[in-house]
Amino acid sequence: MSPAVLNYAIVMFCSLFAAGALIYIFLPSRDTDTGVLKTRVVYLYERKDVVYENLRDLNFEFKSGKFTQADYDGMRLGMEAEAARILAEIEMLESAKA
Amino acid sequence: MPLLGNFCLLFALALAIYCFVVGVIAAVSKNAVGYRLAETARRAGMASFVAVLLAAVALVYSALTDDFSVAYILHHSNRALPAPYKFAVLWSGQEGSMLFWALLLSCYGFVLRLRHKVDQRLVAMASMVLAGIQVFFLILVNFVAKPFGMMDRVVADGNGLNPLLQYPEMVIHPPMLYLGYVGVSVPFAFALAALIMRYPGEKWIHLTRKWTMIAWCFQSVGILLGAHWAYAVLGWGGYWGWDPVENASLLPWLSGTAFLHSVMMQEKRGMMKVWNIWLIFITFMLSILGTLLTRAGLVSSVHAFAQSSIGPWFTTLLGVVFAVCLIFYIKNRDHLKAENKLESLVSRESSFLFNNLVLLGACFAVLCGTLFPILSEAVRGVKMNLGAPFYNKVMIPIGLFLIFLTGVGPLLAWRSTSYGSIKRNFAIPATVSFTVMVTLMVVWYRSGIRFWTDLNQIYALLSFTLGTLVTATIASEFIRGGRVLQNKLQTNLLAGVYLLMRRNMRRYGGYVVHFGVVLVIIGLAGTAFNKDQEKELGVADSMQIGHYELRNQEYTQDDNANYRSEAALLDVYKDGKYLTRLNPEERWFKASGGQPVHIVANYSTLVEDLYVIYEGSPNGHPFIKALVNPLVNWIWIGVLVIIFGTGMALVPNAAPVTAQVPKAVAVSAMEKQGMRAAGVSE
Numbered sequence: 001m002s003p004a005v006l007n008y009a010i011v012m013f014c015s016l017f018a019a020g021a022l023i024y025i026f027l028p029s030r031d032t033d034t035g036v037l038k039t040r041v042v043y044l045y046e047r048k049d050v051v052y053e054n055l056r057d058l059n060f061e062f063k064s065g066k067f068t069q070a071d072y073d074g075m076r077l078g079m080e081a082e083a084a085r086i087l088a089e090i091e092m093l094e095s096a097k098a
Numbered sequence: 099m100p101l102l103g104n105f106c107l108l109f110a111l112a113l114a115i116y117c118f119v120v121g122v123i124a125a126v127s128k129n130a131v132g133y134r135l136a137e138t139a140r141r142a143g144m145a146s147f148v149a150v151l152l153a154a155v156a157l158v159y160s161a162l163t164d165d166f167s168v169a170y171i172l173h174h175s176n177r178a179l180p181a182p183y184k185f186a187v188l189w190s191g192q193e194g195s196m197l198f199w200a201l202l203l204s205c206y207g208f209v210l211r212l213r214h215k216v217d218q219r220l221v222a223m224a225s226m227v228l229a230g231i232q233v234f235f236l237i238l239v240n241f242v243a244k245p246f247g248m249m250d251r252v253v254a255d256g257n258g259l260n261p262l263l264q265y266p267e268m269v270i271h272p273p274m275l276y277l278g279y280v281g282v283s284v285p286f287a288f289a290l291a292a293l294i295m296r297y298p299g300e301k302w303i304h305l306t307r308k309w310t311m312i313a314w315c316f317q318s319v320g321i322l323l324g325a326h327w328a329y330a331v332l333g334w335g336g337y338w339g340w341d342p343v344e345n346a347s348l349l350p351w352l353s354g355t356a357f358l359h360s361v362m363m364q365e366k367r368g369m370m371k372v373w374n375i376w377l378i379f380i381t382f383m384l385s386i387l388g389t390l391l392t393r394a395g396l397v398s399s400v401h402a403f404a405q406s407s408i409g410p411w412f413t414t415l416l417g418v419v420f421a422v423c424l425i426f427y428i429k430n431r432d433h434l435k436a437e438n439k440l441e442s443l444v445s446r447e448s449s450f451l452f453n454n455l456v457l458l459g460a461c462f463a464v465l466c467g468t469l470f471p472i473l474s475e476a477v478r479g480v481k482m483n484l485g486a487p488f489y490n491k492v493m494i495p496i497g498l499f500l501i502f503l504t505g506v507g508p509l510l511a512w513r514s515t516s517y518g519s520i521k522r523n524f525a526i527p528a529t530v531s532f533t534v535m536v537t538l539m540v541v542w543y544r545s546g547i548r549f550w551t552d553l554n555q556i557y558a559l560l561s562f563t564l565g566t567l568v569t570a571t572i573a574s575e576f577i578r579g580g581r582v583l584q585n586k587l588q589t590n591l592l593a594g595v596y597l598l599m600r601r602n603m604r605r606y607g608g609y610v611v612h613f614g615v616v617l618v619i620i621g622l623a624g625t626a627f628n629k630d631q632e633k634e635l636g637v638a639d640s641m642q643i644g645h646y647e648l649r650n651q652e653y654t655q656d657d658n659a660n661y662r663s664e665a666a667l668l669d670v671y672k673d674g675k676y677l678t679r680l681n682p683e684e685r686w687f688k689a690s691g692g693q694p695v696h697i698v699a700n701y702s703t704l705v706e707d708l709y710v711i712y713e714g715s716p717n718g719h720p721f722i723k724a725l726v727n728p729l730v731n732w733i734w735i736g737v738l739v740i741i742f743g744t745g746m747a748l749v750p751n752a753a754p755v756t757a758q759v760p761k762a763v764a765v766s767a768m769e770k771q772g773m774r775a776a777g778v779s780e
Contacts, residue, residue: 007101014105017152021113021145029137037219043298047368047437050300054366054512057602064578067511068518075513082438 041097044090051083100168100246103156107197107246110149110204111236114229117143121226125294136222140211143225146232147208154188154201157245161187166256169247170194176258178659178688182269183259189272190259192393192408193245198273199389200235202280206309207232210284216305223291224284231283234415243408261661261687261695267327275320275347279385281313282350285357286382289375293426296433303361303374307604308748310378314358315744317351322618322737333696333711335630335725337733340489345468346388349461353381356457363450366512368437372427373454375434379423384461386416391468442514449507456500463492494557498564501619504612505531505567508575527570535563547627554626561623565616572609600752607747614743617736624706624729632713632723635666639719644726646708647671651679653720661685663697666712666720670701677701682712682722704731 058079062072117139124136157170161184166172174191175184189198207228214221239245262268285306292302324347329337338344357377363369390412427434440447467484474482509523538559542549549555576595583601584594599606631643635650642648652667665683669676680699687693694714701708706728713721 010099010102010105014102014109017106017149018109021109021148025113025116025138025141025145029134038217038298038301040298046299046301050365058512060579060582061511064582066509066519066523066578068516068522071511071514071516071519075511078441078513 041090041093044086044093048083048086048090051079051086055079055083099156099160099163099165100248103153103160103246104244106149106153106156107236107240110146110153110200111233111240113142113146113149114204114232114236117146117229118226118233121222121229125223125226139229140214140222140225143204143229143232144208144211146229146236147204150197150201150204150236153239153245154197157194157197158185158188161185164256166253167249168245169249170245172249172253172256174256174259176256179256179259179264180660182266183264186263186269186272187259189276190263193239193243193247195272195276195393196235196238196243196408197245198276199280200232200239202276203228203232203235203283206280206284210287217301220288220291220295220297220302220305223295224287227287227290228283231287234411238408238411242411258687261685261693262331264687264695265327265331267323267330271320271323271327274316274323278313278315278317278320279350279388281309281316282354282378282382282385284309284313285378289378290423290426293375293423293430293433296430300361300365300368303365307361310354310358310361311744311747314351314354315741317347317354318740318744319737321347321351322733326734329709329730330698330700331695333698335628335709335711335723335727336625337730340467340486342468342471343392345464346391348464349468350381350384350388352457352461352464353377353384356454356461357381359450359457360454363447367447369440369447370451371434371436372431375427376423377454379419383416383419384465386412386419390416444510444515444520446507446510446512446515449503449510453500453503453507456496456503460493460496460500463496464489467492497619498557498560501561501564501568501616504615505564505571508609509571523571523574526574527567530570531563531567534566535559538562552626558623558626561619565619565623568612568616572613575609576606597752599746603749603751604747607743607745607749610743610746611740612743614736614739614741617732617739619736621729621731621733621736624727624732627728628725630723630725632721634717634719634721635668636719641722641724643708643724644706645672646677646724646726647674648680648710648722648724650720650722653715659688661687664712664715664720665697666722668699668710668722670708680708680710682710682720684712684714702731705729707731 055076058072058075061067067075120135120139120142124132124139126132127135157168159165160168160171161175162181164171164175164177170191170193171187174187174194179187187194189195207225210221210228211225214225285302288302288306291297321344324344325337328339328344329335357374360370360374360377364371364374390409393408393412440451442448467488470484471481474480505527506524509520509527511519539549542555542559547555549559576598577591579598580591580595582594583589583597584591587594587597589597629644631641633639633641635641635648637650637652640647640649647670649669649671650666651669654665654667656663656665663683663685665681668680668682670678670680678701680701682699683697685695685697687695696711696713699710699712701710706726707730709725709727711723711725713723715721
């Protein structure tokens, strides 16, 4: 292939690529889902899941013999209080919304 | 091909600018039009990847077809260069490596934008941040460090690739390191996006967890491949010389390691939000600094294969990134309030905190040492280098303390740990490690090693002891957890351990990574017992080192299209018994003006390496340097374990067992203060 023909082919390829890319970018999307705005309540539900997971881990570690009964009781109480605070705030925000 | 490359780079820049600018407009407008604009920005970002990929393909094609009309190919390749190294030309020089940075960044961005459904708004903002970084690199490759610059005249052959880079690992090492450096951009983009948006919660951490771990793993592998390359090619017998470029790769790794640990505190307890966000900002900035040091030739190094004027550009980028991070931090810092406080100094939280402080201390020490020549020149007009003794003095104690924390941390409870729990958890690991320490002391003493007279050997003793402590704590975590499941599910211990890992892959994968680090530390500790010897060997002459005897059988020369070489053929005997033949070699690559390169001969076992270097033949006979380096192989095995552990941590957990707690029960429990809020079992 001569250099001139090669250059011509490259120019054609570049033009097609650019045109294809622009069509792809500006073609109206059928997907109108814009995502949801994350609220404090959604965040609190996430935190609740984390605290429950922490409680499960704590129970498991206690069963494996890692902590004394006193340590376990103290930690469990603290985590339960944290879960309760979160649930109370969820309840409050959801009832205010309703 | 240069025409295609130039067009694609320019088009990619236009698309990246569109992605960034329209991304900003969409973020500000927050209406239906804004959302549609954000979608076009996302698609532009994806299209920019294809454009950069085509440009990279055009450059590799030019290298493979010996197109010396392209200045970059002329300067970094030649006709006789083997094909894999022609492929590696892409990242061998300044312009190519900038293009490679842009390619990897756009590739990461492509995957991120493809997976935008995980959280469209957060991903849109992170995509905008990534596009901003991409604009910078595309400006560089379009206007400052152009990979497709043309020659005025056609030249028959190129200057060739730097001989030090003509080694198989060099085809893998730079991409690994770059994947690590560039990979940090993704968690950075998410962190900045979350801060800008005042995004509630830790979702940005969950979304970037895998990205961060993958980037960290690439960095680890890249650093250790670099160490292996230095060991195999540079021919000085070591693998880490505290060279500025080695240090530059270590800096983001240290801060990234701190980040990987401290995010757990935010995820579990909602703590250290400010710390974490700045940690990832700093890690990203250190990645940029690493690229600056490697590519701008700011400091002299055996690893710096480019010297150029891109320094001010990177310094400006660092300044802009810092300013943007600071502005949004000041504006939205109230959003980063911690939800819990540190309750006790003896807790998992405090062990993470100490781990972070120590890692950042190490990072600061390495940064100071690396930048010291620049600082001393600026202040006193004299370039002063801090060598290995400085780093060893500072880093070895820091490293030992880190191993200690690695052993202690997993055994402490969240919130607070009592003396009773400490005694219960530490009795076995402490006894095992103490026994190992005493045994080693006795064995060494009987072997004539007076370790108390050599600080390095004392450090080695501590490394083995603390390594045992970490291994014992890891084993106790696996066995204890495995036993619980063994009893509960009426199965055997092995199945229990397997189920335990499937239950929390991240945690147990992390332990495997810790074990890999222990193996690396054991390999490093072996340095304290290195031996070396050098001698000129005529035919049939021999030299003794440790248990080994080297007998020179022959001395050969070779000449091919790429290089000429000299080698000695040495028969190796151990305690009088023939072992193998080694051929240490020296090569002079023709296209590079005859720069010599050592091809080291290495007889490697799990116990030690017999490392032989051909140091030339000044008097007509080979001059041989031999070293016995104990335990080196454990470093490379440790790396494989680290990769395996990271892979494990990336595997999703088996479906969790969840327990639903009625809200009413929990709220009432709170009111009654002290009643159990959630009856949750494992």
